[in-house]
Amino acid sequence: MTSVANIIASAATVEQRSRTMLGDTITFGEPTDITTTCDSQLSTEPWQIDTEPGYGPGASTNDEAPSTAPHQGPIPAEYTDASEAELDARIIAAKETLGDRLKILGHFYQRDEIVKYADFVGDSFMLAQAAKDHPETEAFVFCGVHFMAETADILSDEQQSVILPNLAAGCSMADMATIDQVEEAWEQLMQVLGTSNDERAEVIPVTYMNSSAAIKAFCGRNDGIVCTSSNATTVLEWAFERGKRVIFFPDQHLGRNTAKAMGLTEEQMPLWRPYLPMGGNTQQQLEDAKVILWNGFCSVHKRFTVAQIDKARADYPDVTVIAHPECPAPVVEAADGVGSTEYIRKAIEAGQPGDVFAVGTEINLVNRLQAQHPEMTIFCLDPVICPCSTMYRIHPAYLAWVLEGLVEGQVHNQICVDATVATDASVALERMLAARP
Numbered sequence: 001m002t003s004v005a006n007i008i009a010s011a012a013t014v015e016q017r018s019r020t021m022l023g024d025t026i027t028f029g030e031p032t033d034i035t036t037t038c039d040s041q042l043s044t045e046p047w048q049i050d051t052e053p054g055y056g057p058g059a060s061t062n063d064e065a066p067s068t069a070p071h072q073g074p075i076p077a078e079y080t081d082a083s084e085a086e087l088d089a090r091i092i093a094a095k096e097t098l099g100d101r102l103k104i105l106g107h108f109y110q111r112d113e114i115v116k117y118a119d120f121v122g123d124s125f126m127l128a129q130a131a132k133d134h135p136e137t138e139a140f141v142f143c144g145v146h147f148m149a150e151t152a153d154i155l156s157d158e159q160q161s162v163i164l165p166n167l168a169a170g171c172s173m174a175d176m177a178t179i180d181q182v183e184e185a186w187e188q189l190m191q192v193l194g195t196s197n198d199e200r201a202e203v204i205p206v207t208y209m210n211s212s213a214a215i216k217a218f219c220g221r222n223d224g225i226v227c228t229s230s231n232a233t234t235v236l237e238w239a240f241e242r243g244k245r246v247i248f249f250p251d252q253h254l255g256r257n258t259a260k261a262m263g264l265t266e267e268q269m270p271l272w273r274p275y276l277p278m279g280g281n282t283q284q285q286l287e288d289a290k291v292i293l294w295n296g297f298c299s300v301h302k303r304f305t306v307a308q309i310d311k312a313r314a315d316y317p318d319v320t321v322i323a324h325p326e327c328p329a330p331v332v333e334a335a336d337g338v339g340s341t342e343y344i345r346k347a348i349e350a351g352q353p354g355d356v357f358a359v360g361t362e363i364n365l366v367n368r369l370q371a372q373h374p375e376m377t378i379f380c381l382d383p384v385i386c387p388c389s390t391m392y393r394i395h396p397a398y399l400a401w402v403l404e405g406l407v408e409g410q411v412h413n414q415i416c417v418d419a420t421v422a423t424d425a426s427v428a429l430e431r432m433l434a435a436r437p
Helices: 004-013 084-101 124-132 146-155 179-193 213-221 232-242 252-261 283-288 306-315 329-334 341-349 363-372 396-407 419-434
Strands: 102-107 120-122 139-143 161-163 204-208 225-227 246-249 291-294 320-323 356-360 377-380
Touching: 084 102, 084 396, 102 124, 102 396, 120 124, 124 139, 124 146, 139 146, 139 396, 146 161, 146 213, 146 419, 179 213, 179 246, 179 283, 204 213, 204 232, 204 252, 213 225, 213 419, 225 232, 225 419, 232 246, 232 252, 246 252, 252 291, 252 329, 306 320, 306 329, 306 356, 320 329, 320 341, 341 356, 341 363, 356 363, 363 377
Parallel strands: 102 120, 102 139, 139 161, 204 225, 204 246, 246 291, 320 356, 356 377
Antiparallel strands: none
């Protein structure tokens, strides 16, 4: 077999790198009225919709997809026509052939049919760290979404490859802040706020992990930092030591929930709407701001409501409600615990037989936790099954395709971040890694 290292070295000379098929910006209509699922196409195999514009069925069906959102081209019919058993056998055989040269990274939100093949399972930060911690591995197959694979490519060594099985696995939240919009917002802020007269900057840019490599690089160039849902408080403290205020993108809810927990008021957190002059704010609002929140959100976590929490408490008086900090502030304030996917996992693992947990996060993780802990009752706050649209696009057929490609000496869907972008982004990411809670 051709070594993976040789495959990587030759990838630049053949059409084996990832391709982005550009389309027009799409605005979707009203959600489908379905009582048992958020979209009637959820059961559709992803390759039947991958070439269509947008994010596909799931929580972000109705989000606006930018023209740069990647699409996945067709893969051979031998994979899309294969049975579940055949795909399973082919994936296992390819893994055995590739051996220690390959690591499969599986996000918590992935479907079980994918997670069972993963060498590492975790959130986006944990998986990016796993890529950094394994310099001996020649190829990482990242079963997550595009920004996660970009981060893994930035943190891994140059001779390593990062592969995304399905290029259509993007992130609507990450797409809500483009580099052009961020740079335009920065220019307007500099005009309004001017230059600082002391050692502290007027604005420090902070971006959530759920953002493009280009925006992480923007933060690296402008004395900013990346944060995770685990260390957001530590990062904001870091930023306030260096600046008078923060602009936080792309998730308004993580920014708001973190800042409110630190004692900031709503008035100190104006919302920046990228299509309006000065984000739709007055100069005074921006001057008085401590955290300027970008108008972005996670379509999965936006679905959770206080009414759902009230119903859970009515049905189970002893229930413990845990919410992800990407949920709206009223939900976070009504919950018993708030934290990242890793926090949620650990909180449930610390539970006792008979405990009841209602969880505000993506359905695949919640269902997996219930399967792992049958001695407890664990359920999703949202009664409507609505997984992450793009995470759902990773299917065993795509995994088999990229793995067998490696065996045959081909690299499909390699994610390669431009060297200049990677250099600047790594600055912001290293600051994030140093900001331990």
